Amino acid sequence: xxxxxxxxxxxxxxxxxxxxxxxxxxxxxxxxxxxxxxxxxxxxxxxxxxxxxxxxxxxxxxxxxxxxxxxxxxxxxxxxxxxxxxxxxxxxxxxxxxxxxxxxxxxxxxxxxxxxxxxxxxxxxxxxxxxxxx
Amino acid sequence: xxxxxxxxxxxxxxxxxxxxxxxxxxxxxxxxxxxxxxxxxxxxxxxxxxx
Numbered sequence: 001x002x003x004x005x006x007x008x009x010x011x012x013x014x015x016x017x018x019x020x021x022x023x024x025x026x027x028x029x030x031x032x033x034x035x036x037x038x039x040x041x042x043x044x045x046x047x048x049x050x051x052x053x054x055x056x057x058x059x060x061x062x063x064x065x066x067x068x069x070x071x072x073x074x075x076x077x078x079x080x081x082x083x084x085x086x087x088x089x090x091x092x093x094x095x096x097x098x099x100x101x102x103x104x105x106x107x108x109x110x111x112x113x114x115x116x117x118x119x120x121x122x123x124x125x126x127x128x129x130x131x132x133x134x
Numbered sequence: 135x136x137x138x139x140x141x142x143x144x145x146x147x148x149x150x151x152x153x154x155x156x157x158x159x160x161x162x163x164x165x166x167x168x169x170x171x172x173x174x175x176x177x178x179x180x181x182x183x184x185x
Contacts, residue, residue, distance in 0.1 A: 090161045090162050090163070090167070091159035091160065091161055091162075092159065092160040092161070092162055092170075093159065095162055095167055095170060096170065096174075099170060099171055099174050100174065105171065106167050106171060107164070108163070108164050108167065111164055115164070
């Protein structure tokens, strides 16, 4: 039987504490769970490996390892990973590279809170439903 | 007779244009990003090489 099992689990990676605070509040208001937070690229990768969340929301400009490099490593290890870039980097080359590497979505931080919330809902709605044993 | 086009001048202009292009990257808005994502997804589904 296929059904949603438990809340959506999300890892959040951003080096700006106020952005993490804002996004965390959006995630929680939607009823999803933040299972881990990272403020640099290496921790983001470690968090992903540890929790294997439904979604990772990640900035591009991260210390130690950039978000696009973390994206490439996650996709190499977990080809079905849902990696969503949440960033202010909007140059065409970076956007194209991330999408080609396998980013599920690419969201600009300058969107309204409501727009980010809606995009998050759309991503969650597109997730394959988890298989639950009943 | 003077040439209509000065090759050296044209090459210099191209070089300058390239510099400007590199300094000022093309920035996308969310709508354009979504369109690019849709296009790449469609190409992947159709099994075409993404260029």
